[in-house]
Every structure is written in structure tokens, then in C-alpha cells.
Amino acid sequence: MDVALDPTPRVAVLIPCYNEEVAIAQVVKDFRAALPQAAIYVYDNNSKDRTSEVAREAGAIVRVERRQGKGNVVRRMFADIEADVYLLVDGDATYDAASGPKMVQTLLTEQFDMVVGCRTHTQTEAYRPGHVFGNAMLTGVVAKLFGRSFTDILSGYRAFSRRFVKSFPALSKGFETETELTVHALELRMPVTEINTPYGARPEGSASKLSTYRDGWRILRLILQLYKHERPLAYFSVLAALLALLSAGLATPVVLEYLRTGLVPRFPTAILSTGIMILAFLFFIAGVILETVTRGRQEIKRLLYLQMPRWEL
Structure with a gap:
């Protein structure tokens, strides 16, 4: 069932992407259909293909962040964009746009500061076993060190309040930014929740930029650094x-x-x-x-x- 949104709040869909020419047009199209009142922002992180052109042709507002890394893009987006609700989603067409209205509505009606799209999948190629294990391990470490946690701390699909976005320091550079988002919410004891959302495989011709071992180690190292800083x-x-x-x-x-x-x-x-x-x-x-x-x-x-x-x- 579709969820009707109050047309008054300013909603911004934030899409960080790198070399997503194959997927970005579909992502923009899907979110324009799911959230017609929202402004769609695509931040191109030094793509070597036609990501920016394709996104602009699809109707997105395209901006560029030259410093490589998802954390750098998130910092730039949070600083530049003014809205009441921010919906952050990767530009690889793996997240379900139809879940966006429910995430936004839940954030507004129940006054949460962050709603995490908890990934559910049925395709092995969508969520590789190594990534499932790594996510479970890192989620367990966060829960052990910081107390109450989430079931999917590495999800790239999240809705935020303006309060969250404008108080978030955004110190990370790469894929570990999701962990920093989680710890920020836990340490300030913000009201947060999760909503299950389908997670699909990348479209043919699109490749994941996530390295299981390298990025897993970087995320674990950030968790320990945050523990040292916060506790x-x-x-x-x-x-x-x-x-x-x-x-x-x-x-x-x-x-x-x-x-x-x-x-x-x-x-x-x-x-x-x-x-x-x-x-x-x-x-x-x-x-x-x-x-x-x-x-x-x-x-x-x-x-x-x-x-x-x-x-x-």
C-alpha cells in the first residue's frame, strides 16, 4: 500500500555514485516515481564514465565531489543541501525505491532521527556470503562496544532528520561512513529504527566498489578508533x-x-x-x-x- 506524504516537508534524495552509468538512470527514475515531491541529487565522485550526463538527462540535480571516497561525498552532501528529510541511497540500483516513502513517513510521523533500510535478499549475487558474514561480525562488534545497535549497520539506505544531518561531523573518507553514522546516533541516544527493505542484485555491467577484506578492515579500525574517542x-x-x-x-x-x-x-x-x-x-x-x-x-x-x-x- 502506498503511503501518502505530507507535501509540505522538503525531502531530498541523496545519491552518491562512482562509475554508475549503467544503473543511475534507473535509480533516478525509480525515486522520482516513488517520491515525486522530492529533489533528487546525484553527487558524482570522479566517475570515468558518463554517470553525470546520464543522471542529468534522467532529471537529477548533478554535483561533483572531487575527493575520492563515499565519506567525502556524504560530508559534502550534508553540508550543501538544505531539507527537512534526507534520504541517502547508493546509486547502484540495488535498493528498493518503493520503500522510500515508508521510510520518510516513519521518520516524520514517529519523530525518528534515523530510519535504516535493513536489507533483505533472496539472491546470493545480491548479497555475497562474505559480505553477510562481515556485516554480522561488524554489527556484533558495534553492539558489544556501544550497546544497543542495528541488525544492518552497513546499509547504504537511510532516512535522516535535519537534526541528525546538521549535527553529524562526517569525519570518514570511505565506505566506513555508515559505521560512523550508526555510532553518532547511538552516542547521542537519538530515536532510531529499522525498516526491512528488499535488496537486489546490481544490473548487468555494474561492478561493486566494495572490497570485502580491505574495506572490512577499514571499518573495523574505525570502530576501534570511535571506541577510543567516545569511550x-x-x-x-x-x-x-x-x-x-x-x-x-x-x-x-x-x-x-x-x-x-x-x-x-x-x-x-x-x-x-x-x-x-x-x-x-x-x-x-x-x-x-x-x-x-x-x-x-x-x-x-x-x-x-x-x-x-x-x-x-
């Missing part, structure tokens, strides 16, 4: 505990020998153990100090978020 006390406490255990392990035979003979024959080991224990305390103190700094940053981000007006139906 410094926990992060540095773990490092301090590991160093303290190493120090205790080195010191144990030295202490036992001293208690038995009154001598310290392994003097270099005693010095090394003492140095490592001091380093462990320094790590813990660094975590305490950075936790205070992080708390201040979170308060500033929360205030910036609250300054943005929410759209009311």
Missing part, C-alpha cells in the same frame, strides 16, 4: 589492565626470589616490571582525563543537535 576510560582501562598483568607476571618470580633469599638477582627484570606498571597507571590516568574531555564534546554535540528545529506534521 576513552574503558579503552585505556583495558590497555592499563593488560600492562598491569604483564608487569605482575614479570615481577612475580623476582618477588618470590626476594622473599626466599632476601636478594634481587634479576635487577633488570625488576626495573622493567616497575616501568610497565608505571605505564599502566599513566594509561589509566589518561583515560580518566580524556573521559572528562569526551563528556564535554558530547554535551556540545547534543546542544548543536537540539538547536535544529524538528519537523512537525
Whole structure:
């Protein structure tokens, strides 16, 4: 059943793409049909084919971001475009345009700040087993480190409120931007939800730009970096505990020998153990100090978020 949208809110469909000449015309056509009141923006990220021309001919507003990487494109789109609702979708024709109105309506009527299109698929070529496993693993890591999470943190199909978009720092450069979007919502405790949406195979002649191992490692590294930035006390406490255990392990035979003979024959080991224990305390103190700094940053981000007006139906 089609969902009727209030015509008043400004809706922007944001399509980052790179070498999507084969798919982009169909993507623009589908979203123009599903959301006729929306402005369709295609951001070409240095394509070597006719992506920009084809998108413009299909009726999209075409802009170019020269810095390579999806994260750079998302940063540019969020900074440049003014709207009440933002619908972000990849330009590879794998996401279901018919789900867009429901995502937008859910965001507006239930006052969410982010609605994630959770991918459901029946074709193996649409969602390769390696990508399924990697997504599940990375989603589990995020849930373990940051608490409540999503079932599909790497989905490229999301609806956002203006509050979310204009308070999002967008520091990532590549495909790890979806992880940054997720952690931003979790750390500011924004109201978010997921909606199941069909996920299909790319059209013939279109190739995925995602590298399973390289981009998976980059995403995992970003998760750990975000954990260090957002939860410094926990992060540095773990490092301090590991160093303290190493120090205790080195010191144990030295202490036992001293208690038995009154001598310290392994003097270099005693010095090394003492140095490592001091380093462990320094790590813990660094975590305490950075936790205070992080708390201040979170308060500033929360205030910036609250300054943005929410759209009311």
C-alpha cells in the first residue's frame, strides 16, 4: 500500500555514485516515481564514465565531489543541501525505491532521527556470503562496544532528520561512513529504527566498489578508533589492565626470589616490571582525563543537535 506524504516537508534524495552509468538512470527514475515531491541529487565522485550526463538527462540535480571516497561525498552532501528529510541511497540500483516513502513517513510521523533500510535478499549475487558474514561480525562488534545497535549497520539506505544531518561531523573518507553514522546516533541516544527493505542484485555491467577484506578492515579500525574517542576510560582501562598483568607476571618470580633469599638477582627484570606498571597507571590516568574531555564534546554535540528545529506534521 502506498503511503501518502505530507507535501509540505522538503525531502531530498541523496545519491552518491562512482562509475554508475549503467544503473543511475534507473535509480533516478525509480525515486522520482516513488517520491515525486522530492529533489533528487546525484553527487558524482570522479566517475570515468558518463554517470553525470546520464543522471542529468534522467532529471537529477548533478554535483561533483572531487575527493575520492563515499565519506567525502556524504560530508559534502550534508553540508550543501538544505531539507527537512534526507534520504541517502547508493546509486547502484540495488535498493528498493518503493520503500522510500515508508521510510520518510516513519521518520516524520514517529519523530525518528534515523530510519535504516535493513536489507533483505533472496539472491546470493545480491548479497555475497562474505559480505553477510562481515556485516554480522561488524554489527556484533558495534553492539558489544556501544550497546544497543542495528541488525544492518552497513546499509547504504537511510532516512535522516535535519537534526541528525546538521549535527553529524562526517569525519570518514570511505565506505566506513555508515559505521560512523550508526555510532553518532547511538552516542547521542537519538530515536532510531529499522525498516526491512528488499535488496537486489546490481544490473548487468555494474561492478561493486566494495572490497570485502580491505574495506572490512577499514571499518573495523574505525570502530576501534570511535571506541577510543567516545569511550576513552574503558579503552585505556583495558590497555592499563593488560600492562598491569604483564608487569605482575614479570615481577612475580623476582618477588618470590626476594622473599626466599632476601636478594634481587634479576635487577633488570625488576626495573622493567616497575616501568610497565608505571605505564599502566599513566594509561589509566589518561583515560580518566580524556573521559572528562569526551563528556564535554558530547554535551556540545547534543546542544548543536537540539538547536535544529524538528519537523512537525
